Amino acid sequence: MQINTVNDLFIHGLSDIYNAEKQLARALAKLAREASSPELVEAFNQHLEETQGQILRIDQMIEAEGSLKIKRMKCHAMEGLVDEANEVIESTQKGSVRDAALIAAAQKVEHYEIASYGTLCTLADQLGLKKVKTLLAQTLEEEKKTDNLLTTIATSNVNSKAEVE
Secondary structure (H helix, E strand, O other): OOOOOHHHHHHHHHHHHHHHHHHHHHHHHHHHHHOOOHHHHHHHHHHHHHHHHHHHHHHHHHHHOOOOOOOOOOOHHHHHHHHHHHHHHHHOOOOHHHHHHHHHHHHHHHHHHHHHHHHHHHHHHHOOOHHHHHHHHHHHHHHHHHHHHHHHHHHHHHHHHHHHO
């Protein structure tokens, strides 16, 4: 996609994160199956539901703004982050060490999403897309909460259990 304007940049970013969310939705079910901490399994399952809602929210943005037409594209960054999570699964045994590694992998994903949604909020504001910005900001807050939850799970028990395994 040729990017010549701020609007083009916004469409590119929205198209990219739309595909990223779809990739993540497929990956989260696997992460939940591979985790052993009940709290972490619940967090992954909860974020899967949230991610499905975020995909629907992007669909709502496109419907609300007739001028938004996202492009079919692959988010290579998310593909790489999912590949890293799969490498963690392949190189660890189920248990606290794997859980700690899965949290680290998931937080990389969250940080990517936080950066993407933050940028999209700024661009939507600049383009005067108030309703779209509101919806993007809602997703941004969900991503921040998920990142904080993962930190809490890691520091409350998973990392200390992993240290003694």
